[in-house]
Amino acid sequence: MHKEKKITFLISTLSGGGAESVCVGIANIFAANGWNVDLVVLNLNNEAYLNRLSSKVKLVVLNVKRARYSGLSILKYIYKNKTSKVLVFNYELSVILTILRIIFRLRVKIISRNISTFSAKMIQFYQLSLWDRFIVAPMIKFFYHRVDYVINQSNGMRDDLVSIYPQLKSFTKVIFNPIPEQLVEYAKTNKLSNVKKENYLLCIGRLEKIKGFHHAIKAFSGIVEKYPYLRLKIVGKGSEEKRLKKIAIKYSIADKVDFEGFKKDIIPYYLYARVTILPSLYEGYPNVLIESISMNTPVIAFDCPSGPNEIIIDGRNGYLVKNQDIDDLRKKMLNFPYDKFNYNDLANSIKKNHIQTVFQQYEDLILSFK
Template identity: 30%
Template sequence: MHITLIISSLSPGGAEKVMAAMANYWAGNNQDITLITFDSRNSDSYIFNDRIKRHALELLTDSKNILESLANNYKRIKRLRSILVDSKPDIIISFIDKTNILAILSNIGLKYPLIICERVNPRKYRIGRFWRLLQKMLYPLSDALVVQTEATKLWFKQKLKFPEEKTYVIPNPVIISSQNSKNIIKEKLNIISMGRLVRQKGFDILLDSFSKIAEKYPDWTLTIIGKGEEENNLKSQAKYLGIEKQVIFTGFIKNPFEYLQNADLFVMPSRFEGFPNALIEAMSYGLAAISFNCPSGPSDIIRNGTDGILVNCEDTDGLTAAMDDLMSNKEKRGQFSKRAREVSERFKLEKIIGMWNNLLEEVIRRKK
């Protein structure tokens, strides 16, 4: 089967990591894979199987005005359509809203089977009125829509009137690196959190919550992995709260294996999510987890009271109480840790790819 995958960029990110894993898995199982990005290869953060045909269009540029935006998107559609005509895929998979729209427009008249995939929570993520209108008009031209949770499926049915029978729920897989653990002598216990340093991820709330109990736990540190536009603000906040000596900002780390392996607790303070890779990755390493019960994803991953704790979204005091509970109770952390590892089987890569394979076969069969 010849599968063409389309995504804006392969820079660090959850959707990008999942697409890279899917591409490599299929290529490693003798599928013909074409992988297209609008960005250049310089932004690639993942290593790919040599069998994958890679097209980097180098057309991911900012537009200064509407006319320039229209011109840039026309160039993207034209180039993308040309590749589709030449490569003649059996099926196309596109990731993320605006890229989905451009993929649909590129495929008009070609009629290749096309699956579009949403990777964020549309209730919280704003793409603008024009793009939302295009979503409503063009998404029905696709052959299937993949979302990550039942809540997101319901949103597309109610808000965009997307046909329920063409909507499929496929969660993210657990993607972990196989490395040997290192025996690191730990001087302190450690809470870890990771993600892009943007408002959505809620690290400002985490710092506020941690500051309320940091003095009570001088032998604990908080490590935040990631980079983003809020980095300087967050560092200033930590200093203002008087906890800068207990908070570590690592910046972006391509493979956070060692940090996860040697942490004692994982906290995800996001205001909203799609289906958080960071959470399932942390739990796969046996970390007891605390997360806001934000829309959407955490409640599909954490079994509250079994392998972690769900806290009402943006409840600073509730997050503080949950951290205090697990930081003070090693036995409880250990119980959650044992059950957390089960996430590796629940969201096993082979299991998730099997769901995708079934969908590909169904869409191709239905298209004939």
């Protein structure tokens, strides 16, 4: 018999990102299955998913601005709650917790959820601020492999991680991301196959360079002559918004591209779109694709590292595009058979992402740590 089933989830914020969405979803399902769950966040600035959090999950807010200031607060939390297992959804926090364990000889198991293609993410750190370049990146590089276990969301992520840290080969596995609860519930109570699609293509995500929305705008400009009634809707916010609007103007399609901003409720956008496009430079395991498919909307994505080629089954739930090939993206958009895809094919293609399936894998792993 196991003792009380208790787990702590640690994440920086509950803002509107993929890691935050997955964190809340998995915390909720653990709580629903009888676990004592603490969700520890640094702060609630720009929170977007607080309303999704189950009342069965205990929310602990440390009230610190950044990960670099969180060490003492995390240490106090661990001592006060006699924490023994932590599932971490952030590289910096994984490293901080590892350093605390070394210095204070804490008896805590650290399971880190790898949030992206590790090698690509490290390159990005070196391109950010001086703090990220000279402090964060070297510390992650030196300490990250000292966690007890790493969960990846795709086989590509795992292979990339092991190529950098061969010593993690026996201490890492793949667990796919779950379909968010609110999308599952909507699909249960509504007949998605009867929804009449509207005349727009969809992009959803942070408006940052790595998401490649500039490629989507350029490709879209090449199909408006054949499909003058189509629009491109871009949902999200970020530092690239002004530049993306300028690109739309440059290609004379500013009147056909709608910048919708960040939306807490994304179901209607997925539901009525003809197709969702993901032109990322790199990914980990893009939630956008499984979310769109779960709402009966097929997808088009670059075959980038990593994730899309483990979700998309060509012709069954969407199409893969040659990586960073705008001509191929335009061709797929131009010739996309919008009404070809079968609802059952779409739904069956993401069975591995059902929340109970994902939960069971997480639970089995966590219970294996004594």
